[in-house]
Amino acid sequence: MIELVNIRKSFGEKVVLQDVSATMQAGKTNLIIGSSGSGKTVLMKCMVGLVKPDSGKILYNGKDFTAMNDKDKKDIRQEIGMLFQGSALFDSMTVEENVLFPLDMFSVGSYKEKRKRVAECLDRVNLSDAAKKFPAEISGGMKKRVGIARAIVLNPKYLFCDEPNSGLDPQTSLVIDKLISELTKEYNITTVINTHDMNTVMESGDHIVYMYQGLKQWEGSNKEIIFAKDEKLNDFIFASDFLRDAKEMRQMEMFQDRDWRNKMKKDGNEPKS
Known part of the structure; x- marks a missing residue:
């Protein structure tokens, strides 16, 4: 699991995160929700090391990520898969080559072994038939699934998803939500999703952190959120x-x-x- 302990972050005089403590549970779909400017994106960036908090700790299975040297941080990052909001695929590479990219960067297996792993991941997201296509030749929902395949190709312990349903129609969004939830349970991944999508909240939110003006305003499950009495949370949801x-x-x-x-x-x- 990932533990956040009193995370604080400012940019100049603007305080973005104020002593945020929360736990991202292993084998669960953990959501970070909140309105624009609430600090949820900065919180995720702190967790993956793109932004360094001013104070506090980020613990990966009890190990302090914020205090690690570059080598140890790299080891943790190799256990992280990332699904970007815009999919972030390489336009000049085929679907297969996009999924292969992390394996070429971080694994030492043979080319045959890498191709086999890519085929397994594409099959898992139902995209075997699109392996030779380029990103411009597939739909937005298919691009998201390619992004998911690339994110899991290294068998990550942690999966971070930034607005995975952004720009998708409701039906496709349901497919992406279901796929991420299935992979989380199937591989016992600690999944963290930054989202505005209320269907994701209600259907996939095993554990939810609601951010409000840099503070953790509420924390609980998608069942508990139905009965939550927090006024700010209810006004948002x-x-x-x-x-x-x-x-x-x-x-x-x-x-x-x-x-x-x-x-x-x-x-x-x-x-x-």
Whole structure:
């Protein structure tokens, strides 16, 4: 897992992160949500080492990433897969060559072994037929899946996804959400997703951190978020009448589950009739 301990980051006089502490759980889909300017992107950049926090610790399985030398940081980074918002594929390379790129950079296997691994990853994201195509010849959703295949080709322990559903239609977004969730559980990856997509929050949020003005405002699961009483969180998640109605319907559906109902009563979160 990844532990964040009192992370603080400023740019000049502007404080972006204020003593943020949270845990990204292993084998779970961890989401960082919040409005623009809340600090969620900077928080993710701190976790992957693109931005150095002013103070605090980032622990990968108990090892302090912020205090590591360059060699040790490189070792951790080789265990990280990254899915970029715009997919960030090389236009001059085929789909197959894009997925092969990290293997050429960081692995010492034979070319035959690398090609086999690429084929396995493309098959896992249902893109075997697109191996010889160039990025300009495939759809936005397919590019995202190529990005996922490239992110997992080195068998990472950690997967970071920056707005994976950006620019996609709702149906394709569901496919990407499901694929990321399946891979997270299948390979026991610690997955961290920076997202604005409320469907991702409600369907894939095993663990959610809500950021507000540089602070961790709320932390919990997608089930707990339905009954959360934090006013700022509810204003952000359930902003429209439609979403508020959907929230009430989901509350009543979940309340039919006896175990969950007993837990809600114990916590004092029983929905009003």
